[in-house]
Amino acid sequence: MVNEKLKHYFDFSPVEKNRMNGVCKLCNQNYKDLHGIYSNFLKHLKRKHLSEYQQSFSPRIDEDLSEEIDSPDDHLSTNDPTHMINKQSRITLSMAKNLFIKCNLPLTLVENPAFREFVKECCPKWLPISTRKLKSDFISSFNNRIHKIICDTLQKVNNLTLTIDAWSDRRCRSFLGITCHFIDDKMVPQAFLIDFVRMKSPHTSDNIQRLTENVLDRFNIKEKVYRIITDNASSMIKAYKFGLAVDGDPAMPDDPSDKLTLKNHSTFENSDRK
Numbered sequence: 001m002v003n004e005k006l007k008h009y010f011d012f013s014p015v016e017k018n019r020m021n022g023v024c025k026l027c028n029q030n031y032k033d034l035h036g037i038y039s040n041f042l043k044h045l046k047r048k049h050l051s052e053y054q055q056s057f058s059p060r061i062d063e064d065l066s067e068e069i070d071s072p073d074d075h076l077s078t079n080d081p082t083h084m085i086n087k088q089s090r091i092t093l094s095m096a097k098n099l100f101i102k103c104n105l106p107l108t109l110v111e112n113p114a115f116r117e118f119v120k121e122c123c124p125k126w127l128p129i130s131t132r133k134l135k136s137d138f139i140s141s142f143n144n145r146i147h148k149i150i151c152d153t154l155q156k157v158n159n160l161t162l163t164i165d166a167w168s169d170r171r172c173r174s175f176l177g178i179t180c181h182f183i184d185d186k187m188v189p190q191a192f193l194i195d196f197v198r199m200k201s202p203h204t205s206d207n208i209q210r211l212t213e214n215v216l217d218r219f220n221i222k223e224k225v226y227r228i229i230t231d232n233a234s235s236m237i238k239a240y241k242f243g244l245a246v247d248g249d250p251a252m253p254d255d256p257s258d259k260l261t262l263k264n265h266s267t268f269e270n271s272d273r274k
Helices: 002-006 039-048 050-057 061-070 087-102 107-111 113-122 131-154 205-219 234-241
Strands: 010-014 019-024 030-034 160-168 174-183 189-199 225-230 244-246 258-262
Touching: 002 039, 019 039, 030 039, 039 050, 087 107, 087 131, 107 113, 107 131, 131 189, 131 205, 160 205, 160 234, 174 205, 189 205, 205 234, 225 234
Parallel strands: 160 225
Antiparallel strands: 010 019, 019 030, 160 174, 174 189, 225 258, 244 258
16 A cells, blocks of 8 residues: 555654644755655655665566566467577577667667677677567567566556547658556555557547547447547547537637547447437
8 A cells, every 4th residue: 555655755744624744854855744644755755765765665667577578478489589698698688678679679679780780899799689589579568568568557447548640751651659547545646658550541530539449449448438629620630520629719720739538438439429
């Protein structure tokens, strides 16, 4: 429980009928909040004592990534490249986790001659790996693990909000980004990028709605969406207008965003329903 963990860092005492006082044991600062609400104390830990906050309250995604390296699944063969416990596999898994995921370096780095020479000097027995093999055998294992963590987390959430945007890059390739926002059971705001979809079709409202619905179905969160926030693009508004109602007055042309609120807490409905 949050209150049990916070007792390691705060001395709590009642001050009023519905309020409590907490003195930080680390810096002796005093904070107040309602009984049963710990957001002020959590904010103080996060801002002033980040290491203690991360130790007690941060998500376990990074730990789960480490377990992917340290603990191969029992039901898989030890010859599987993502679960081999030899030095070669551990080095490549560490590269995938620390260089390409955490540092966001391009996967093509593993085919760079200078990089391969550097790794060879560190570990002469390391065998070079191709970008394709790194992506299919190693990165995919982390991707599946994180996908499961996000799914398990979202199943515990009752309501969430989506922010959605579509755009094209310099090569005219279209993408749709979908991020969900919610407050977890520790009263801490969370945001997950649940998908970044390539749109090979035009930016029409039907295509945007179809892609969004597929993503929500995959995570089984369609009925949990409380609000969708997007820009004022006509295709975006039309994509989510059915089954949604504009919150308040219509947005002005220079308004940077448009908030859409669900009708009867249902995101998508059959177009024949009235």
